[in-house]
Structures are given as structure tokens and as C-alpha cells.
Amino acid sequence: MLAHFLFYMYNKSAPKINVKIHMMVILQKLEVNIIKPKEEQTVKSTVKDSVFCHLFHDKRYLLQLYQALHPEDTKAIEDSLTNITIDNVLMNGQFNDLGFRVDDRLMILAEAQSTWSPNIIIRAQLYLMESYQKYFSEIGADLYGSRKIKLPRPELYVIFVGKRTDHPSEISLAKEFFDGKEYAIDARAKIIYGSVTPHADGQEDIIGQYIAFTKVYDAQRQLHGKTRTAIEETIRICREENILKDYLQECEKEVTTIMSFLFDKETIYRNHDNAIRGEVRDETKEEAARKMLSKGKLSVEEIAEYLDLPVNEVQKLETEILQKV
Numbered sequence: 110m111l112a113h114f115l116f117y118m119y120n121k122s123a124p125k126i127n128v129k130i131h132m133m134v135i136l137q138k139l140e141v142n143i144i145k146p147k148e149e150q151t152v153k154s155t156v157k158d159s160v161f162c163h164l165f166h167d168k169r170y171l172l173q174l175y176q177a178l179h180p181e182d183t184k185a186i187e188d189s190l191t192n193i194t195i196d197n198v199l200m201n202g203q204f205n206d207l208g209f210r211v212d213d214r215l216m217i218l219a220e221a222q223s224t225w226s227p228n229i230i231i232r233a234q235l236y237l238m239e240s241y242q243k244y245f246s247e248i249g250a251d252l253y254g255s256r257k258i259k260l261p262r263p264e265l266y267v268i269f270v271g272k273r274t275d276h277p278s279e280i281s282l283a284k285e286f287f288d289g290k291e292y293a294i295d296a297r298a299k300i301i302y303g304s305v306t307p308h309a310d311g312q313e314d315i316i317g318q319y320i321a322f323t324k325v326y327d328a329q330r331q332l333h334g335k336t337r338t339a340i341e342e343t344i345r346i347c348r349e350e351n352i353l354k355d356y357l358q359e360c361e362k363e364v365t366t367i368m369s370f371l372f373d374k375e376t377i378y379r380n381h382d383n384a385i386r387g388e389v390r391d392e393t394k395e396e397a398a399r400k401m402l403s404k405g406k407l408s409v410e411e412i413a414e415y416l417d418l419p420v421n422e423v424q425k426l427e428t429e430i431l432q433k434v
Contacts (some may be wrong), residue, residue: 113211118299137301140187142251153211158206159367159368160209160319160322160364160367160368161221161268161319162194162206162207163360163363163364163367164196164319164353164356165207165219165271166192167356167360168187168190168192168206169187170188171190171209172185172186172187172189172190173314174219174315175190175211175217176291176314177208177220177304177305177306177314177315178217178264178305178306179215182211182252186218188209189212190209190210190211191209192208192209193208193209193210193216193240193243193244194206194207194208194209195208195239195240199415205218205220205232205236206219206220206221206231207219207220208236208240210244210261210386211261213259213261214261215261215263215264216237216240216241216244216261216262216263216264217263217264217265217266218233218236218237218263218264218265218266219238219265219266219267219268220232220233220266220267220268221267221268221319222267222268222269222270222271223269223270223271223323224271224333224408224410225269225271225276226408227280227410228265228283228405228427229280229298230265230280230281230285230296230297230298230433231282231286231413232405233265233267233296233298233433234282234294234296236280237265237296238265241260241263241330244261245258264299265296265297265298265299266298266299266300266301267280267298267299267300267301268301268316268319268320269300269301269302270319270320270324271321273302276300276302277300278299278300279297279298279299279300280297280298280300281295281296281297282285282294282296282297283295284430286431301316302320303316303317303320304316304317305317313352315353317350318353319353321347321350321352322343322347322352322353324347325343325347325350325352326340326343326406329342329392330412331344331345337369340365340368340369342367343366343368344357344364391412393420394416394417394418398412398414398416398418398422398423398426399426399430400415401415401416402423402426402427402430403430408425409423409427
């Protein structure tokens with residue numbers, strides 16, 4: 110089968126890194142139906158992030174996102190936007206949810222998060238620096254020359270779909286990690302919990318609709334578990350309630366494929382049990398946890414559950430890694 114072939118080739122050619130993360134990324138990129146999931150098979154918990162990426166990689170909806178963030182810019186068109194999402198599929202490099210440039214004026218990076226972590230601002234800073242580096246290479250900028258180069262203004266956003274509780278409207282690197290004192294670097298990201306610019310008729314903007322989609326999915330998951338029924342009901346309800354209606358009508362098959370194809374750890378264990386467990390045997394659980402933490406795509410709790418480690422031990426490893434950044 111194609112999935113087994115990819116898994117075999119991946120282990121032959123790539124360094125021993127987090128197989129679980131990379132296999133799911135590779136399979137998502139294929140966007141093909143290899144296996145039709147059975148009703149009892151479960152869906153990967155980060156499915157909402159995957160839909161986020163698919164939704165906003167379409168320039169029609171990306172433009173709507175930009176217009177929600179900058180309603181004052183009435184001249185922007187789809188051709189004004191350039192996708193700069195960092196997408197390292199088969200390497201040890203980092204990758205983010207969404208990045209785009211508006212002409213050469215703005216560089217906007219956005220992350221969708223369901224679990225709160227102050228470390229997102231560190232990742233956002235790293236994503237931004239890599240995005241700038243690629244931009245400089247693209248325009249042939251001479252950073253050692255005397256002429257000042259043109260630098261797109263950066264904007265960082267976190268679209269948070271979990272429970273807000275007492276989370277802030279902005280997260281700052283200096284405030285979170287340096288007690289608010291000024292040092293050589295700082296970065297700030299705006300936290301978005303709902304519509305930024307609702308329509309005149311009261312309808313949610315594209316950001317609010319995406320967040321509403323995640324809430325519907327959470328409710329259906331509570332009713333039906335992480336099953337295909339939860340996916341089908343989520344799509345049906347959202348279409349009826351005019352939540353991402355056009356997107357779901359046009360891309361229902363793709364969305365269903367994305368949400369059905371990314372199985373959770375039970376399915377991955379079942380399909381690739383020996384290989385995955387072999388990876389963990391070849392390295393200590395601590396080493397595996399370090400690699401997963403360095404990717405930044407799984408929460409501490411998810412890593413602890415996956416590797417059967419106490420949460421506090423994974424938290425200690427996370428602290429050690431951050432101290433070395």
C-alpha cells in the first residue's frame with residue numbers, strides 16, 4: 110500500500126525523528142484517499158488546525174482574513190497576497206500554520222491554537238526570522254551593504270479556539286520571559302478569540318466563522334466521539350448555520366478527507382505499531398520527547414500521553430529546551 114511504501118521510504122532516507130508527526134504531515138500533503146476510514150476509526154485531535162491550513166491556503170479566503178484584520182485596506186486583491194507559509198515536510202526544520210505577505214508592505218504570520226502555551230510567542234519569533242531570511246534571499250537583499258533594505262512590517266496573530274478563561278489579548282516575549290524588561294529582542298502577537306471585523310449584517314467574519322466551526326466540531330465530538338459521524342454532523346450544521354458555508358459546499362470532499370484521514374494515535378499504532386515502537390526503543394523516551402517538543406506542534410500533555418510519561422517530566426524538558434534558545 111502507498112502508506113506503507115511512504116513509511117518505508119521515509120525511514121530509509123530520513124534521520125530518525127518524530128515519525129508520528131512527519132507521517133501525518135506527509136499524508137495530509139498527498140490529499141488523496143488511500144484508506145476509507147471505518148466508522149469506529151478516530152480522527153486526529155489537531156484536525157481543526159489542518160482545516161485552518163486548508164481553508165486559508167485558498168486565496169479567496171486568505172483575502173477575507175486579511176480584510177478582517179485590515180478593513181481599512183479596500184484596494185487589496187488576491188494577487189496582492191503571497192503565501193510564505195514555512196512548510197518543511199521531510200526535514201528537521203520548523204513549519205507554521207499560515208504566513209503571507211501583502212505586496213512588500215506587510216508580513217503576517219498566524220497560528221491556530223487550541224491549547225494555551227506562552228511558548229507560542231517564541232515559535233512565532235522563530236517563524237518570523239525564517240520568513241524574513243527567505244524574503245531577503247528572494248529579493249537578493251545585501252544585508253552587508255550601506256543601502257538600507259526595504260523591510261515588510263511584521264504582524265503576528267494567534268487564533269485561539271480553546272476556552273479563553275483569563276488569557277490575554279496580546280502575548281509579549283518580554284513580558285512572558287523577561288519580566289517585562291527591555292532586552293535585545295521582543296515580539297508581540299495579538300490573540301484573537303472571535304470575529305475581528307463583523308459584517309454590517311451581524312454575520313461573523315471569516316476568522317469568527319472558523320472559530321465557530323471549531324466549536325461545532327467540539328460539540329459534535331462530545332456527542333459522537335472522534336468519529337466520521339462527528340465530521341459529517343459538523344459539516345451539515347455549519348452549512349445550515351452559514352458557517353464557512355461556501356467553503357464547505359465547494360470543498361466538502363476535501364474537508365471530509367482531511368478530517369477523516371488524520372487518525373489519532375490508536376490508528377497510527379495499529380497501522381505502524383512495530384515501526385513506531387521501534388523508533389521509541391532506538392532512543393530513550395526523553396530523547397523522543399525532546400524531538401517532539403522542538404517541533405512545537407504537539408502540546409506537553411499530548412506528548413506525555415503519547416510516550417506514557419508524567420506531564421511534569423515533559424514540562425521540565427520543555428523548560429530546558431527553552432533555556433537553550
